[in-house]
Amino acid sequence: MAGTQFATAYAQDNAASLDEFFGAFRLLYKHPSGLVAGLPFALTLLMILLAHELGHYFACRHHHIRSSYPFFIPFPSLIGTFGAFILIRSPIRTARALFDVGASGPLVGFVFAVPALAYGVLHARIVPGLGDPHQAEIIFGAPLLLRFFSGLLHPGASPATLLLHPIGRAAWVGLFATSLNLLPAAQLDGGHILRSISPRLHRFSSFFLPVFLIALAFLKYWEGWYIWGAMLLGLRFLRIAPIYDPSALDASRRFAALLALLVFLLCFMPAPIFISPASR
Numbered sequence: 001m002a003g004t005q006f007a008t009a010y011a012q013d014n015a016a017s018l019d020e021f022f023g024a025f026r027l028l029y030k031h032p033s034g035l036v037a038g039l040p041f042a043l044t045l046l047m048i049l050l051a052h053e054l055g056h057y058f059a060c061r062h063h064h065i066r067s068s069y070p071f072f073i074p075f076p077s078l079i080g081t082f083g084a085f086i087l088i089r090s091p092i093r094t095a096r097a098l099f100d101v102g103a104s105g106p107l108v109g110f111v112f113a114v115p116a117l118a119y120g121v122l123h124a125r126i127v128p129g130l131g132d133p134h135q136a137e138i139i140f141g142a143p144l145l146l147r148f149f150s151g152l153l154h155p156g157a158s159p160a161t162l163l164l165h166p167i168g169r170a171a172w173v174g175l176f177a178t179s180l181n182l183l184p185a186a187q188l189d190g191g192h193i194l195r196s197i198s199p200r201l202h203r204f205s206s207f208f209l210p211v212f213l214i215a216l217a218f219l220k221y222w223e224g225w226y227i228w229g230a231m232l233l234g235l236r237f238l239r240i241a242p243i244y245d246p247s248a249l250d251a252s253r254r255f256a257a258l259l260a261l262l263v264f265l266l267c268f269m270p271a272p273i274f275i276s277p278a279s280r
Contacts, residue, residue, distance in 0.1 A: 122166010
């Protein structure tokens with residue numbers, strides 16, 4: 001249903017809207033076959049999320065850590081999901097295993113998201129006013145990777161005017177989820193990576209990053225940062241299992257840590273979604 005709203009908006013050269021979103025829900029009982037239009041978005045997004053979680057899963061298998069298969073979390077929101085997760089059912093005993101489990105998901109998911117985003121930008125339509133808050137009901141942010149592909153494939157066009165193909169919008173959601181997972185705090189993937197490098201720096205970041213996110217929300221970048229900031233502050237009070245072997249990361253893992261930082265910078269958006277106050 002989320003994919004259908006993006007497909008309809010793309011076909012009509014319109015920005016996504018809450019009316020199209022609720023209209024897709026009505027198709028469920030009025031004209032179910034109309035939801036087929038949402039498959040390109042849905043399948044692409046599920047592929048990216050599955051790749052991310054299987055990265056974690058096989059890293060767990062490699063280090064003999066018990067874990068579940070991936071679970072998906074559908075949710076009736078603009079993007080149709082709260083993501084996916086695996087349950088880790090045994091301790092992660094070494095810093096190197098912690099790094100591998102934390103970094104594998106975002107890096108693998110990013111590899112799958114990049115070609116999907118390139119396809120979405122290549123087939124994007126230029127719609128003036130798409131990024132104008134006085135004209136568009138919903139405005140999606142543009143991460144650095146999207147800006148790069150925009151400049152490469154549509155020279156001279158502003159990324160804010162690009163109406164992505166639904167496959168590209170699914171990649172955008174995948175990048176957004178990757179950036180959230182790579183926040184270097186608590187028990188997020190980025191938190192695992194940072195803790196495997198420096199537990200002291202992890203404790204410092206787990207306090208100040210939520211404060212920074214709440215400040216972003218206060219400055220009107222995105223109100224959702226209030227939720228993420230509060231959640232990360234709350235996670236500080238949960239017990240974290242100790243690392244029994246804190247051996248330093250080898251050169252290849254340190255390089256992978258730099259790659260994870262680069263992926264975070266390419267995906268992060270201070271203002272990912274703007275919804276016009278008139279539409280609320």
